[in-house]
Amino acid sequence: MIEKNKKILITGVAGFIGYFLAKRLLEDGNKVIGIDNMNDYYDVNLKNDRLEELMPYRQFEFIRMDISDKQATLDAFSRYQPDIVIHLAAQAGVRYSLENPDTYIQSNISGFYHIIEACRHYPVDHLLYASSSSVYGMNQKVPFSESDFVDHPVSLYAATKKSNELMAHTYSHLYQIPATGLRFFTVYGPMGRPDMAYFGFADKYFAGEPIRIYNNGEFENDLLRDFTYIDDIIEGLIRLIDHVPDGEIPHVIYNIGNNQPEKLMNFIETLEGSFSRTLGRKVQFKKVFEQIKPGDVPATYASTEKLEQAIQFKPQTTIEEGLDKFAEWYVKYYRR
Known part of the structure; x- marks a missing residue:
């Protein structure tokens, strides 16, 4: 159990994982300081709605700032002196990085450097990233x-x-910063990221447009994805907060995935079924098959043995359960 007097700082708090993690921690009575720059990479209204649900919690404090600003980052650490830092802020998306590389360097490289430098100057019990x-x-x-x-x-x-991961390893070695890296595998669920494929499929369906499937149109070469439901990600994160690495270099990395990869076409059929049940009528997406895009990989498949040994937890949610919850939320949220 996390000690209730601990101050937990979460970057990217208005993001998908950040919001659900903050909500869970606040419900458990923890003090949470949330940082987000509220950029417009995807619909800011969704970020605002997530944030709005966190604001009523007395133990929540929000800072609108960009971690690519080093001085602002150091000032936030100086002011709040967090015990635990959970760094989730990043410029996401594989394909977007082909078009806008600068934002990835600013947020994911410089931003991470500023966070880990702040952890160096204002020591923390645990950095999870x-x-x-x-x-x-x-x-x-x-x-x-x-x-x-x-x-x-x-x-x-x-x-x-x-x-x-390399920077965290180095800082752990040089300055004994306890750090845990989390390799997330295709996280999905209600209030998720609109740039993710499953969310885009729903948008296309309700707009009357075909969905685009990047697997060369060959079912035998179907993409495999390890889809991980948001609740499983949060449970893993919560359990890892108190699982602080030690040793000569206090840095460790874990996969957090479902360990049950699904063929993309099966996933799409399951999503159609979830919307069919939610709407009470048969839903079938119009499909257009295209070449796999640069940067995409044919398979993601997590071994979760290391995580299970560390915290006695393995993601449990099936795609049927997870997509049913997503479909119900989507239809209600967008009033379909």
Whole structure:
């Protein structure tokens, strides 16, 4: 259990994972300081709605700032002196990194550097930070294990996440900062990111447009994805907060994935079924098949053994359960 007098700072608090994590921590009676720059990478209204649900909590304080501003970051640490830092702020998206590389360097490289520098100058009990399954690149061995080589990223986004892991390792070595990296595998659920494929499929369906599937139109070469429901991600994070790494270099990395990869076409059929049940009528997406996009990988598949051994937890939610909850939320939120 997290000690109630601990101050927990969450970056990216208006983001998908940040919001759900802050809500859970606040419900448990913890003090949460949330940071977010509220950028317009996707619909700011959704970020505002997430934030609005957090504001009534007496133990919540929000700072609107950008972690790419080093002085502002140091000032926030100086003022609040957090005990635990959970760094989730980042410029997300693989394909977007092909068009806007500068934002990835500013947020994911400079921003992470500013956070870990702040942890150096204002020591914390534990730094947890978001990495990504993207670091595994085109690795052929599955499931992906934390001990696998991750030296061949295929997108700038993946390269920035790999660099975060290297920087965290170095700072843990030099300054004994206890740090835990979390390689998330395709997180989904209600109030999720509109730039994610499943969310986009719903948008296209209700707009009367076809969905685009990037697998060359070959079902035998169907993409495999390890879809992980948001509640499982949050449970893993909560349990890891008190699981502080030690040793000569107090830095550790965990996969957080479902360990049950799904074929993308099966996932789409399940999503159609979820909307069919929610709407009370048959839903079938119009589909257009295209070449796989640069930066995309054919499979993501997490080994979760290391996580299970550490915190006795393994994600449990099936895609049927998770997508049913997403469909119900989507229809209600957008008044479909």
